Amino acid sequence: MKTIKTYSEFWPYYLREHAKPATRGWHYFGTAMGLAILIYAFLSQNWWLIPLMFVSGYFFAWMSHGLIEKNKPATFTYPVWSFISDFKMLFVFLTGQMGKELEKAGIDKDGAIRA
Template sequence: MNPQTFDEYWLGYLAGHSKLSTRFIHYLGLFFAPIVGVATSFLVVWWAFLVIIPVFYLAALFTHPLLEHNSNKPYAERPLWSAIALLRMLALDLTGGLGRQLRRLNEAGR
């Protein structure tokens, strides 16, 4: 995978996160856990983020070999695009627009 445009990257990212279980764990680990970790650090104990964020990040990381049977390496090579793709995927999932993108992915033969 050597995408030249963000759209090419997006389709590859989506293919690597095609299962709902993978996406759900990624949303928890990469979006909601940091928010909860920081909030807990302010409200309960200062070191909470040191536990919460790594645990949920690792859970998201391990979804690739365990659930998707792929590697996260292609996504890690472009961290900014990866972060944008995660937020786009979450927004589309929350608004019901991800189905159209998944159909587009299937039409592209990925």
């Protein structure tokens, strides 16, 4: 695979690495849980909870890659863009734009990647 140099190149790659709906679902869950932990940590001032935010987010994401998608998480190659994309993917899903983004990335609704 060639090295990705821009975020606009990375985003479609990221979506293709998360082609299966179940993989994205576990990412949404982990990201939302991480955000909930962060909010609770700030409201309760229990700062020791902040590391749990990362554990929650990455645990569910990495398990979905190993068990469902059967690929290596993008985090290991592009950690910053991958972190940003977890939140972007959740936002795109919550705003009803995921179908359009998947179509642009060449992914059908069942998670098959078109050549």
